[in-house]
Amino acid sequence: xxxxxxxxxxxxxxxxxxxxxxxxxxxxxxxxxxxxxxxxxxxxxxxxxxxxxxxxxxxxxxxxxxxxxxxxxxxxxxxxxxxxxxxxxxxxxxxxxxxxxxxxxxxxxxxxxxxxxxxxxxxxxxxxxxxxxxxxxxxxxxxxxxxxxxxxxxxxxxxxxxxxxxxxxxxxxxxxxxxxxxxxxxxxxxxxxxxxxxxxxxxxxxxxxxxxxxxxxxxxxxxxxxxxxxxxxxxxxxxxxxxxxxxxxxxxxxxxxxxxxxxxxxxxxxxxxxxxxxxxxxxxxxxxxxxxxxxxxxxxxxxxxxxxxxxxxxxxxxxxxxxxxxxxxxxxxxxxxxxxxxxxxxxxxxxxxxxxxxxxxxxxxxxxxxxxxxxxxxxxxxxxxxxxxxxxxxxxxxxxxxxxxxxxxxxxxxxxxxxxxxxxxxxxxxxxxxxxxxxxxxxxxxxxxxxxxxxxxxxxxxxxxxxxxxxxxxxxxxxxxxxxxxxxxxxxxxxxxxxxxxxxxxxxxxxxxxxxxxxxxxxxxxxxxxxxxxxxxxxxxxxxxxxxxxxxxxxxxxxxxxxxxxxxxxxxxxxxxxxxxxxxxxxxxxxxxxxxxxxxxxxxxxxxxxxxxxxxxxxxxxxxxxxxxxxxxxxxxxxxxxxxxxxxxxxxxxxxxxxxxxxxxxxxxxxxxxxxxxxxxxxxxxxxxxxxxxxxxxxxxxxxxxxxxxxxxxxxxxxxxxxxxxxxxxxxxxxxxxxxxxxxxxxxxxxxxxxxxxxxxxxx
Numbered sequence: 001x002x003x004x005x006x007x008x009x010x011x012x013x014x015x016x017x018x019x020x021x022x023x024x025x026x027x028x029x030x031x032x033x034x035x036x037x038x039x040x041x042x043x044x045x046x047x048x049x050x051x052x053x054x055x056x057x058x059x060x061x062x063x064x065x066x067x068x069x070x071x072x073x074x075x076x077x078x079x080x081x082x083x084x085x086x087x088x089x090x091x092x093x094x095x096x097x098x099x100x101x102x103x104x105x106x107x108x109x110x111x112x113x114x115x116x117x118x119x120x121x122x123x124x125x126x127x128x129x130x131x132x133x134x135x136x137x138x139x140x141x142x143x144x145x146x147x148x149x150x151x152x153x154x155x156x157x158x159x160x161x162x163x164x165x166x167x168x169x170x171x172x173x174x175x176x177x178x179x180x181x182x183x184x185x186x187x188x189x190x191x192x193x194x195x196x197x198x199x200x201x202x203x204x205x206x207x208x209x210x211x212x213x214x215x216x217x218x219x220x221x222x223x224x225x226x227x228x229x230x231x232x233x234x235x236x237x238x239x240x241x242x243x244x245x246x247x248x249x250x251x252x253x254x255x256x257x258x259x260x261x262x263x264x265x266x267x268x269x270x271x272x273x274x275x276x277x278x279x280x281x282x283x284x285x286x287x288x289x290x291x292x293x294x295x296x297x298x299x300x301x302x303x304x305x306x307x308x309x310x311x312x313x314x315x316x317x318x319x320x321x322x323x324x325x326x327x328x329x330x331x332x333x334x335x336x337x338x339x340x341x342x343x344x345x346x347x348x349x350x351x352x353x354x355x356x357x358x359x360x361x362x363x364x365x366x367x368x369x370x371x372x373x374x375x376x377x378x379x380x381x382x383x384x385x386x387x388x389x390x391x392x393x394x395x396x397x398x399x400x401x402x403x404x405x406x407x408x409x410x411x412x413x414x415x416x417x418x419x420x421x422x423x424x425x426x427x428x429x430x431x432x433x434x435x436x437x438x439x440x441x442x443x444x445x446x447x448x449x450x451x452x453x454x455x456x457x458x459x460x461x462x463x464x465x466x467x468x469x470x471x472x473x474x475x476x477x478x479x480x481x482x483x484x485x486x487x488x489x490x491x492x493x494x495x496x497x498x499x500x501x502x503x504x505x506x507x508x509x510x511x512x513x514x515x516x517x518x519x520x521x522x523x524x525x526x527x528x529x530x531x532x533x534x535x536x537x538x539x540x541x542x543x544x545x546x547x548x549x550x551x552x553x554x555x556x557x558x559x560x561x562x563x564x565x566x567x568x569x570x571x572x573x574x575x576x577x578x579x580x581x582x583x584x585x586x587x588x589x590x591x592x593x594x595x596x597x598x599x600x601x602x603x604x605x606x607x608x609x610x611x612x613x614x615x616x617x618x619x620x621x622x623x624x625x626x627x628x629x630x631x632x633x634x635x636x637x638x639x640x641x642x643x644x645x646x647x648x649x650x651x652x653x654x655x656x657x658x659x660x661x662x663x664x665x666x667x668x669x670x671x672x673x674x675x676x677x678x679x680x681x682x683x684x685x686x687x688x689x690x691x692x693x694x695x696x697x698x699x700x701x702x703x704x705x706x707x708x709x710x711x712x713x714x715x716x717x718x719x720x721x722x723x724x725x726x727x728x729x730x731x732x733x734x735x736x737x738x739x740x741x742x743x744x745x746x747x748x749x750x751x752x753x754x755x756x757x758x759x760x761x762x763x764x
Contacts, residue, residue, distance in 0.1 A: 056086040057337060058253025060245050060297070063092025063238035064261035065220065065310025066319065069114065070303040071097040073323025074259050075107035079346045081331060082338030083257075088190045089248040091237040094259070095192035095217035096170070099210055102190035103177045106347040111320060113173065119313035122169075123223065125161030130582045130592065131396035133482070141586050142466070142762045143434040143450060144738040150429050163215055163224040164399050164407060170211035171411070172388040175354040178411045178418075182207055187347065189251060192217040193237030193244050197226055202240035204247055205229070209410040220310075225406060228425070238262070243293050255337065258297040259323070260290070261305060299333055301326050356391065358384045359417035368426055368455045369403065376484015376536070377401065391420075403427055403454060430454040437738050438468075438761035442661040442675050443498050446470030448764055468764060472497050476764070487535050490546075496664050497525040503657070503677035506554065506566065506650050508711070520558050526664060527551040530575075537578070545576040548600070552651055567651050569612070572604040583625060587740050588691060588699060588733070590633050594623040602648070615645035617652060619666070635689040641666065642682040642714050655679040656709060659729070659744060660759030671705050672727020672748030674755055682713035697735035703744075704728050726750065729757075738762075 059078075061071045071094060078085070090098030100110050118126070129137060171178075183190045183206050194203045194216040205213040208229060216227035216234040226233045237244075242262050249256065294300055303326040308319055327334065338344070360382050363374055378394035380386050399407055406425035411418050436448035446468040456463045461481045468474035474497065480490040501519045505511035512520060532546025554567040576599050582592035597620045605612035619641030627633045641654050654666045658675030661667075667676060668685065685707035692700050706723035713719045731744030739762035747754035 055254035055337070056252050057083060057255050057257060058087040058089065058248035058251065059085045059098070060243055060248050060256060060258040061088070061090035061094030061098045062243045062258075062260050062262050063090075063094050063218070063236065064263065064305075065093055066119075066312040066316065067261040067263070067303075067305050067308055067310060068093025068097055069316045069319035070261050070305055070323030070326070071259055072107055072111050072114065073303070073320040073325070074301055074327045075101060075110070076320075077324055077327035077331065078257070078334060079107055081334040082340075082344045083334055084339060084344055085188055085257075087248050087251045087253050088188050089192065089244040089251075090190075090217070091193040091242045091244060092218045092220070093261075095237065096214050099170075099190060099192065099214040100173060101347065102183070102186045102188040103174050103210065104187045104347050104349040105173075106349075109347075109349060109351070114316060117169065119316075122165045123161060123311070123313075125163065125165055125399070127164075127396050127400045129584050129586070131393055132400040133397075136400050137581070137586070142448065142764050143436045144761065145435045147433050148429040149431040149433045149451070160222065161224050162399060162405075162407060163219060163227070164395055166218070166224075167211060167215050167408070168388070168392040168395055170214050171391070171409075172354070174210045175388070176349060177210060179413045180210065183210065183213070184251075186210075191244070191247055191251070193241045193247070194219075194227075194229075194234040195237055195239040197233050197235045200240070202237065203232060203234060204244075212408060212410060228406060228408065228423070243290060245293050245296055249296075255298045256296070257299045257301070257334075258293075259301045259303070260294075261303060262290075263306075263310075299330065299337075301330065354388060356386050356388070356411070356418040356420075358382060358386060359414040359419050361420045361422060363422045364424060366424060366426060368459050369424075370459055370483070372484045372486055373460045373482060374398065374422070374424070374484070376482070376486070379536075398424070402432075427454075436762050436764060438759075438764055440660040440759045440763075441757060442500060442658060443468075443474070443496075444471030446472070446474070446764075466764065472499070474764070484536075487533050490530075490532050490534065492530040492532075493528070494664075495525070495527050496662075497523075499523045500675060503674060504655055504679040506653065506679065508650065508680075511566075515558065517558065520556050523553075523555050523557075525553045528664075532575075540580055542579045543577070546574070548573045548575055554651065565608075567608055567649075569608040569649075570606045571602055573600050573602045575600040583623075588633075588693075588735065589625040589635065590627045592625055594621065594637070596621045602652075605649070609649060611649050613646035613648045615643055615648045617641065617643055617666070619654075631693040633691045635691070636686070637689075638684070638686045639668070640682075640684040640719075650679070650681065653679045653681050654683045654709065656683065656685065656707060656725070658755075659746070659757040660742065660763070662763045670707060670725070670727055671703055671729040671744075671746040672751065672755070673725070673746075678707075678709055678725060680709045680713065681711050682715075682719075683707060683709035684713065684719045685709075699733040699735075700731070701733065702728075702730050731757075 088098040088102045097110060100113070177186055180186055191204055191206045192213055194205055196203050205217065212227065212229060216229055217237045219225065219227050219235045221235055226235050243258065243260065245256055245258060303322040305319055305322050308315055312319065358380065361375065363371055375381060377397040379397065380390060380394060395407060395409070398404060403426065404424045405427045408423045410421045412421060430453060432452045434450035434452065438448065439445045447470060448466055448468050450464060450466045452462065452464045454462045458481055460483060461479065464478045466476040474495060476494040478490065478492050480488065482488050500522060502522050503519050505520050512518070527550070529549045530546050532544050534542055534544030537543040550571045552567055552569060552571065555565045557564060578597045580595045583589040583594055584592050599616065599618050601616040603614055619639070621637065621639035623635065623637035625633055625635045652666055654668060655676045655678070656668045656670035657673040657677035659669045659671060663669065670678070670685065685705060687703060687705035689701055689703040694700055705727050707725045708719050708721065708723055709725065710718060727746055727748045729744045729746035731742060733740050733742040738760070742759045744757045745754055746757065
């Protein structure tokens with residue numbers, strides 16, 4: 001009974017069976033999940049394996065000056081083939097093109113950059129006239145030749161250019177990576193090669209300020225000054241390693257694509273200029289080792305550019321095309337290295353106007369120039385928001401002084417803003433000899449000799465003495481202490497003299513009428529001394545004031561028995577002025593405008609004529625230049641002046657007539673009339689000039705000028721009447737190494753004959 005009951009209780013037991021089925025389900029699920037994970041990880045591993053198996057591609061770009069344009073053509077084809085570059089190494093022009101590509105630009109953008117670069121200005125280290133002070137403008141527009149002078153020996157410059165045009169451009173172009181100090185962290189890891197000129201060893205630049213590294217690598221000897229980085233004086237890397245294949249291989253490249261644009265050795269028939277000879281010298285060792293480097297290159301590209309030179313920048317388009325042709329010749333090989341997944345995207349930098357928020361400006365210690373002087377030249381201070389054009393202008397202002405043999409700067413991050421670290425090397429030469437040549441029909445011929453001494457007595461100062469030796473001896477002495485934004489101090493002394501038959505007698509024609517003459521032979525000498533203070537106003541206008549002493553002597557042999565001396569007096573006066581001048585060229589401007597305003601009050605005279613009374617003179621000039629079709633310019637200038645106060649001596653009247661001479665006192669050019677023909681105490685004049693540059697530095701021009709000039713012109717209202725004096729001129733001008741050479745024929749409807757003006761050299 002108990003047994004049966006136990007059996008009944010144990011009969012149906014379904015639970016173990018259900019447990020078995022449950023275990024089977026769990027096993028199936030577990031196995032399925034295992035296979036899923038296995039497949040998932042296998043897929044990841046497979047993809048990773050695919051990634052790892054894609055070879056790393058390194059690109060080597062050699063140096064070759066303008067021949068390096070071919071690199072751009074090769075890059076275009078590489079992009080078309082979908083070839084992703086993993087590492088770039090370059091030398092000289094290869095460093096410039098490679099550095100831009102590594103920083104994020106694509107080949108088309110680099111093509112556009114080079115197409116819009118003025119390589120004439122780059123090679124000459126062009127400094128726009130607007131960046132020069134009024135003192136520096138005058139210096140650059142007087143002398144044909146400038147030579148360093150040290151220890152009684154005449155020297156030659158260390159190079160044609162400091163490379164600042166190039167440096168400013170590269171700094172602007174690399175704005176987006178300006179804080180990347182490790183070049184392996186650029187969008188494409190990069191390095192470039194320079195040469196330590198003191199040790200004769202190659203220097204591999206992997207860190208630093210990218211623009212500075214590119215500049216050092218491309219500092220071609222004699223064309224560009226050496227670049228100092230971390231105490232090393234660096235020049236073009238092509239001297240020691242023009243094809244850095246080993247360095248790129250060490251970065252991790254599996255496949256090397258090399259573009260070789262360096263020249264082969266030339267025979268004597270091809271070595272006809274200094275540039276080719278220098279290139280031959282730098283290439284001697286490179287060509288010897290190049291055969292081994294070619295064998296180590298997996299894909300070697302050698303564009304056919306033997307007919308071009310290292311300075312053939314004006315043929316850049318053709319050279320780029322040669323690079324494309326060379327790359328297309330092996331396009332199938334390149335295509336095999338191209339991306340097959342469709343994920344390849346070429347570089348692209350969004351080009352826009354970038355700004356710098358200047359947190360601080362640091363300047364290395366200088367012996368002869370103050371921080372205020374340097375900041376005054378930069379024209380911006382700590383806390384300023386500036387564009388790269390503002391930065392370029394500031395650096396140009398410093399370069400224009402010629403006080404520094406090397407100029408460099410880097411941009412560093414400082415609390416989210418930009419720190420500018422400026423490094424200046426003072427020019428060890430402080431004395432210069434300058435020479436000029438000039439001829440005009442008033443002062444006649446003269447040779448100009450100048451000696452300029454910097455750091456004569458104080459920091460920031462410059463002393464300059466001009467002596468004109470010829471038919472009429474002249475001199476001009478300037479001493480100036482430039483304190484930048486603060487008030488600067490100067491002293492001037494000049495002496496001018498000439499002899500000429502004039503249509504004016506400085507007495508409203510009274511003396512000519514008395515003598516019954518149409519003209520009078522005048523000997524004029526003028527000695528003027530000035531002391532003045534001046535400063536920059538609103539960073540553009542020059543504002544100044546000072547005191548003047550003048551000794552004026554005028555005599556004429558036409559007076560016979562009468563006292564031949566018309567004037568022999570000393571004058572004391574005070575003066576003030578405001579000036580703005582943005583013309584890009586003094587005589588042949590293409591753009592810019594000019595404004596000058598002067599006021600002078602004569603307070604005392606030794607009064608040789610017994611006619612002196614205190615009075616003042618005000619005068620002003622405004623001009624604007626506009627270019628049309630690149631080679632045609634229209635220049636419009638208007639100037640006026642008048643006397644204020646008592647009727648006094650007329651030796652400082654406004655005198656119009658002639659062209660091509662350096663104007664002093666109130667002498668003014670006027671076409672159609674002989675030199676210094678019309679005079680009065682008030683005048684207004686306008687001149688319209690159309691200039692056409694028929695060929696580089698060759699000009700033909702036409703000018704028309706109109707004037708009203710008479711005593712009390714602005715009092716009686718005649719200045720608004722129809723012009724009483726008209727004159728026209730047509731001429732030809734050549735911008736030569738000794739200055740402009742001009743010939744003009746002018747005429748006036750009021751006169752029966754015309755006049756020819758002939759001038760040679762800069763005006764002084």
